[in-house]
Amino acid sequence: MKTDPVEPADLARSVISVPPLPRLASGSLSADETARLIDWLVAGGVSTFLFGGNANLYNMGVREFGALLDLLEYVTPDDGWTIPSIGADYGKASDQLDALRERDFPTAMLLPASAATTPAGVATGLRRLADRYGRPLVAYVRNEGYLAPRDLAALFEDGAICALKYAIVHTNPAVDATLSAMLDAVGSAERIVSGIGERPVIAHLGEFGLAGFTSGSVCIAPHLSTAILHALKGGDSHAAAELRAHFLPLEDLRDAYSPIRVLHEAVRLAEIAETGPLAPFLANIDDASTLAEIETASKRLRAVSKRHSG
Numbered sequence: 001m002k003t004d005p006v007e008p009a010d011l012a013r014s015v016i017s018v019p020p021l022p023r024l025a026s027g028s029l030s031a032d033e034t035a036r037l038i039d040w041l042v043a044g045g046v047s048t049f050l051f052g053g054n055a056n057l058y059n060m061g062v063r064e065f066g067a068l069l070d071l072l073e074y075v076t077p078d079d080g081w082t083i084p085s086i087g088a089d090y091g092k093a094s095d096q097l098d099a100l101r102e103r104d105f106p107t108a109m110l111l112p113a114s115a116a117t118t119p120a121g122v123a124t125g126l127r128r129l130a131d132r133y134g135r136p137l138v139a140y141v142r143n144e145g146y147l148a149p150r151d152l153a154a155l156f157e158d159g160a161i162c163a164l165k166y167a168i169v170h171t172n173p174a175v176d177a178t179l180s181a182m183l184d185a186v187g188s189a190e191r192i193v194s195g196i197g198e199r200p201v202i203a204h205l206g207e208f209g210l211a212g213f214t215s216g217s218v219c220i221a222p223h224l225s226t227a228i229l230h231a232l233k234g235g236d237s238h239a240a241a242e243l244r245a246h247f248l249p250l251e252d253l254r255d256a257y258s259p260i261r262v263l264h265e266a267v268r269l270a271e272i273a274e275t276g277p278l279a280p281f282l283a284n285i286d287d288a289s290t291l292a293e294i295e296t297a298s299k300r301l302r303a304v305s306k307r308h309s310g
């Protein structure tokens, strides 16, 4: 497992998978099913595993966090890199760092809080949390006005953060004044990754030059998602667009019904791993026709990925 400091090359090496977190019917974590999912990702060329929103860590209590870290250490391959997430609120993140400090993960991501924040408060929080951790964090921006470009640049400069997951959705991702302002302030794209899956990657990597991208649907089609990364790194946006088209039916369902919940069921219905129950405040999808749509889209996507593996 990667334990040394995060360098720009680490962000570009692999698609940054953002997997769901399998649980047993009892609700406890399933190391075996998580390992099955990681094996499938590794078979498709993926070596970076970011456990965050899709793992429903927003709803994980501090008491279960130690068990999660045990599981992540157990499932991470020797040459893999796993990034646990903390937060989303400041107090919980601060408490989680006590457990994390004793482990060797080189960084953790702060999930974005959706209430009771100001840009200056978020910047101060990231700085204090990184101090408490003794290591830099990954910042995650999902909404306009969450973190000011000037503060972002200062956090990078002072070593409080080692990467940014940029995930503000725009109808046309090629026209994005916020991302432009952040890049201008930071002065480089080498530590900023696209954080919204396959849909915006051609603009984010091809036009803005971001270092890499995160994806949930890579858990269904790792060979294909890896091929998109390679195509974009090789400057072939036409090939990337053709590959990306395979993801859109599942991404459309994720956008329509809930990105986290649909991915959780998709991994199970595509027979990649038994994901089990989703912890409250989320709940599994139980509508039969929605599940049928997810099954069709995820099985098709998985089949194309398998064919692509040769």
Ligand SMILES: N[C@@H](CC=O)C(=O)O
Binding pocket: 018, 053, 054, 195, 196, 197, 198, 214, 215, 216, 217, 259
């Ligand atoms: N939210 C995106 C990228 C991951 O963070 C997805 O799930 O595809």
